[in-house]
Amino acid sequence: MMIRPYGDTLNDGAVQMSFTLPVAHSAKADEAAIIFGKKLGFKEVEVVHSNPLSDEFTFFVVYGKTEISIDYDKVVVEEVEKSLDFYGVNNFIKENIKRKIVVVGACSGTDAHTVGIDAIMNMKGFDQHYGLERYPMIEAFNLGAQVPNEDLIKKAIELKADAILISQIVTQKDVHIQNLTEFIELLEAEGLRSKMVVCAGGPRIGNKLALELGYDAGFGRGTYPENVASFIVEKMHERGVK
């Protein structure tokens, strides 16, 4: 089946657009908007509204009709692995784990840079993505920077942590690899490795490296709090944690 946008008649191809051009408001600017619409492939392009935003910018509301159509039968959607959002994570915990979960995070070893762990854990979060502290179903403890691995484990036991997050920003001379390895070894020596979800994070830490080092996951640049939360709760559920 071939389809096209629908305005008020099947196949009319009507599209509504709004955009700004970096020119002063004038008849010439309106004409430029029409030409731009035509270049996009639209017919019957109409500027229905234009307004100056400043001496150098003009805002347009434009309608056009397109002759492009697509074959709906041939549309295939790729199944992407989708992370739960803030609400999804909390609901998932309520429905599947049925209690608050405890997440402990730190910048362990000698690393003094808390920007990564703060972005994931702090209430405020970053880029409008709330941090784990704001999740009603997560008890989040951010231990800060330069936490010795032994202390981190001790604290995780004390708080009955379900998951541990380790952030490593400094990667000079592979100091992060030594530190991350030491942590996992200590955790295994305590017999706790299988009881907790353990994740590493940092700008140079990918999932592949983290898995190699014995972590459940690694989170690199561009990770948001909900990505980490999502992974933790799904992993806990997969392991049958109640």
Add this chain to the structure above:
Amino acid sequence: MTKSKLNLDTDKIAKARELSKQITAPVQKYIEKHTTVAIERTTLRMIGADGVDSIGVPIPNKVVDQIGDNICYGATKYYINALLKKGLTPEELNIEIANGLDIAKIDFVDFSYIEEKAQELVEAFATKVKANVAYREEKVNKYKEKENSPLLYLIVATGNIYEDVKQAQAAAKQGADIIAVIRTTGQSLLDFVPFGPTTEGFGGTYATQENFKIMRKALDETGEEIGKYIRLVNYCSGLCMPEIAVMGALERLDMMLNDSMYGILFRDINMYRTFVDQKFSRMINSFAGIVINSGEDNYLTTSDAVEKAYTVTASQFINERFAYESGLPAKLMGLGHAFEMNPDIKNGFLLEMAQAQMASEIFPEAPLKYMPPTKYMTGDIFKGLAMNTLFNFIAKSTNQGILLLGMLTEAIHTPFMQDRFLGVANAKYVLNNIADFSDDIEYKKDGIMQTRAKVVLDETIEFLEEINKTDLFNAIETKMFAEVSRPKNGGKGLSGVAEKAKDYYNPFYTYLENELNIVKEGNQL
């Protein structure tokens, strides 16, 4: 102020104020006994310490590091001593310090010389700031008629100060009264203020004195062109609260985001550090005629806006008390709140309006800052625009002072230029169309809105009583605010707090206390 629409019990309001006074009293006692690295750096900046060394360490930080534990005596005398001993101006001394001079190692001159010089330096600082206050007053009065009521507040956040200037000037021309330059992510956690103009940031632009200067100049130019005084806002929060305040005072900023507890709850900054810092920052803001904006809106992005409305009101009372204790008058208190109820709630509009009207009746002189919907904004920009219209309606009809304009693309990206335009156009339509609505209506006796306000005020008093029972420090530790626990000795910045020695010396602090008629907890009113 028009007569009460909500029929609130004035005895209850007085009770809430009395409770807030009791709650903040022990904190004031703590504040009076302590200084912080940030306060000392601030004082140094007031004298003239500025600039950075060859690896970018700011001079005020360098000096405080040199003095070390002796900051309990105040950093001022070390710096002034160095000025006298070396016979230099602050500019010259800054260069010497950048080149490695350790001023903590210089023998002291007779203290009377330091006091004499201090008086001269305090006066020089005060003269500069007073000139800024006078300039602002003159321009505001001159262009009063063109101002919107409430004042329309727009945000720019490109990361590049020069790009911010373009967007800010455009926003001013579109009708904004106030421009806020958002800070880059994480600046609040830096224990120093970066230096110079900056062109890179994440989600915002670094707050530096040079960036303040650049934006101030640009907005003054645009203001003169369109016949309006454009107010400039930045963030007096985080680990450098008072330092940013003094930079704002010197560069004539007009408003500062400045909350007594925000940093503790939402940035995990140590509570002792925050309390001590917030007081000095507010003293400076008050002296410089800068309107503070408190951050109560943040509670509602964490908690449910219907169930936890009382936390907003309680925080407003506490912020008001802390502000009074810093000598800040009500007309400079932009106490915050927000329109964050779930749009699916039946009669949600009435609950929002009751809350906004209540704030306006409890704090009649304060230019309340009303924040737009964010939590329930989606990619549906058309619904977003409708929600912003209802928000604008409440802002105007309940006499809010500062209207932070909602962006229809809130949940999608940082605003396009056109989004700001649509935000201003929406607000102007509402402001004009319902200009005298507030004067023309009364609320139904014991109706939904009056009942709602009564319930929230009762809950507020109950909450303040609980806090008072345990004390504010414990209340924060035991999750009574924003559902987060902040241990007394946890968080960032505690190591920067020092108990003042008996002969602690800070002539700038003392000057401001006197100028602002601050009553000390020791000899309570």
